[in-house]
Amino acid sequence: MLRGMRKASSNWVGKTIMAIVMGVLIISFGIWGIADIFRGFGQSTLAKVGHTEISLNEFRQIYTDRLQQIGRQFGRPLTPDQARAFGLDRQVLQQTIAEAALDEEARRLGLGQSDEQIRQVIMNDPNFKGVNGTFDPSRFQGLIRNFGYTEQRYVSEQRKVSLRRQITGTIGAGLEPAKAMIDVATRFQNEQRGIEFVRLDAAQAGQIDAPSPEALAAYFEDHKVQFRAPEYRKIAFVVISPEEIGKWSEVSDEDAKKLFDQRKDLFGTPEKRQIHQIVFPTVAEAQAARERLVGGTSFEDLGKERGLTASDVDLGLVTKSSLDPAVGDAAFALPAGEISQPIQGRLGTSIVKVDKIVPGVEADYAKVAPDIKRQIATERARVKVADLRDKMEDERGGGASVVDAAQKLGLTAVTIDAVDRSGRAPNGQPVADIPQGLDVVSQAFNTDVGVDNDPISFKGGYVWYDVLAITPSRDRNLDEVRDQVEARWRQDQIATKLKAKATEIVQKLEAGGKLADEAAAIGAKFEIATGFKRDDTPAGVPAAVVAAAFRTVKDGVGQTPVTGGAEVIVFRVTDVVDPTVDAASEPVKKLKDSLDRALTDEQVAAYVSKLQTDIGTSINQAAFAQVTGANQ
Template structure:
């Protein structure tokens, strides 16, 4: 048995792990098999042992935590791949080191504290929620611990918490540090800005010379690259393609209409709310108070600590209710109160908010929809019935062209490249198969999401290429004009900004300004580029900024005021408290993590890799998903 000296690779979140350790021991092991045999421990820190059951429980707890966060259950192998099993071991070693340090310092808690912690643990609560002595014994048996052993663990963990409090109890967050962060987060700006439009350029885009166009194309060749193009031949059939060929008898339409009768026929219904009372006297008193004007239904609901959502019954038909309740609710000629009525839950007062008449949709109004649905179902069955024949033809060496001649499948070709759409290209299954296909592959019959079938053949692959200028001349000319317009607008905006910074007003330089006050650092201003707002918070008060927008717009903006947060403002006070709490938690984690790491290094520890592997093997073999 080889013991290996180990050192932590990461600082664990010791504060969180101290709390999590209790849950692991109290809850983590339920459903975990016992680990017997000659192996009893996976690690030792000083005199503190980490048992195989401790490690198994911790692994299981980590699996459940990850499943709750991600919705996926990781296997032991996946945990190993991501190093999660190592993280679990690091946490156990850190916790053991702190418990051992507390023991060596003589830090401990009394029996009363241990008893209180055990009694307050929800894992040991009975049906009433109170501590269940038999449940306590059973729970410990399930995780392979004796009462004595478990109570020792609780005492050790409580002592480690005392040690934690001593280490981090005196932490103070520097006020200057908090103020600097809050000032940065809550600072706002007041600005004046204006849009510089194409009117500045006389509204006319310039035409490029041949030399300028060629140079622009060379500099921006990547923007005009033709991506890989896959030329494909395919055959396909879908319910929609053969829908018109499907005959649907009138009798089938009528039968489906009757089958779906509840969708087309609605009985009389009411929208109602129900308030239950403890006895008939209380219900009668409530009705009397409503009739006298002392209260109303809404107030009664609120007095009971309920909301209207809690008492809402939705829309109900007579058949949904007991006969006595139905008579009371459907006996009303208009919305109002009904009751008290005796129910299985006690006397109840009902409020009917609306009476909905019975409705019926005639067959003629839905005949076309029913026929279309029946035809689509029949088309799917027809396609499914033809699957074997098509497969046999492909297996016999039939080409896609021959399939189109001998079956209902249609032949087509497509040049597939990024951004292509329409027809069969809109099906994800086709795109995936087309991208995976290689020249010379034998066509395979595959499914489409709507019940259709297809097969394809890759005819050629044209790799990405830079086209000749003449192939994309129109696109290049438009891109050149857009770039030229945007560049000239930016130059005009910069010239105007320089005049404003020199003392001219926005109006004097021919701009129509707008003002915005209190722009937040993470704010969004409709119509202004996000990059311009970023510049605003890098500028000082009085700075004037020019920013290129799109080919039709540029902007000039002046920072009128830099507003620091008011410490007396309630929102600022909340932010200060939140920042202080976060900084304190980070400092506590770092300090306590460093302390735990130093303690572990001083005490020394060993990890039995053979025992670790045995636990992981048993968990995996037992379906440790």
């Protein structure tokens, strides 16, 4: 709708019509009042933190990005219902508000970060380094695009993150956990237990006769909601991304060889040198130091005199590009074992010595040709994506459906006849036509038939989608799901019998019986597991049994259902080993570091909570529900 309004108002006729429409809207506001729009919250404001407003669109972008990131980790899209079930909607809201509060505090304190400092942070990020170990602009652009960022937005976010860290780093400085806390946590984490156990399954449940028609019908009525057909939607979408378009591109060997020749150094392994270096404030000090080095003083001894450690002096095996340009030129011109003349660099005057030279390896075109062709195809596809995006928007602005627009532009649209919120078809199987990581289903369940939806950012490109039809959720009748109902009824019968059998065995054990004898009497296997900790998963022992064992005293017995009640495990705790605490051990040191972080997080959380209270925080719950799909 908005796209059509913008297009319509681009000429004088459209402008006249739009003026009339807006006049009518203004009159209607005069009659009905506009207090609900401008009192407290604007329609586009989701929350206020002090003087900072978090817009509805801004939070929608943040929330969508987060769900897509989690979806990529899970290997399938996360629906809004699933996100709310996990509490992700509230977590993202709380984090967004906390970040806004820290941004407000950074402004109040007058904190700043220069463009050069931000540039260094980004260039030193290992995620953006290429095969040669240096910052790769193409990799940087590709990665931030995959996460839905423009360069400007990413740099802006990094600047905010850096300022927030200045505040939180100060708050957490000097915090240390008490020795008693470390001792208790170590004992809790490293306590070991042993159990003997018996697994009861369908064999111990005995014969389960088929239910009578009346019993099955009654069971179905009591559990009808479990068999209800979900809402289904028919959707169509088209993907325009460098990856998709790159599949169609053919790159000649001539083009690939040309790029290889231009970037040969990047595709090969660069020469590396093991270098000792000391930096001096003046040329005179550097020259005096060189004379001592030539005379037999070692770099290590000279470094100690200047308060430097061995790692400060020995740079290790480094490439030329990782050094100050002037130092790199001089160091990579020296023969092994020779001490340089004073070198004027950006940070002072250096003396270097080359201890070892590892020659570089020239790249073989045949080995890297596929990667080069893929890179060229992707770069060409990016240009094509921008062109197709504009054309697609023009078609959509003219009222064309996704399918019609795709057909006109020679693209392939995908139509899914029926999909539920979890991404499954009516047969219960995941829909295979949706690319991994594409969150089109949850987006489709947040809109309606006939709505002109904004495109979704995806893998450096865009996805346009339409909802073509909606099949409402409904109650199924027994005949539609008879097999499922009978299977569920049988599972419940087995679970009931196994629980009764397990309770009987527990009572016998508490009266002095032996678990091995009880196992033999019912034809079950008697098993033992020893030396496991709380977080261990011993072979054949479900996590629920491990957790139950640590809730039970030595020689105590218990029962735990597993696999949805289809099995029940009866156990006895046979051993409890309380660990000794060695403060110098590596595990205890790691635990201390973990507690340090937890204390810092707790302190920062308290600080941010106080900030939010002091500067004032308010949330537009209706807007929040709209973004997260809670009002669907």
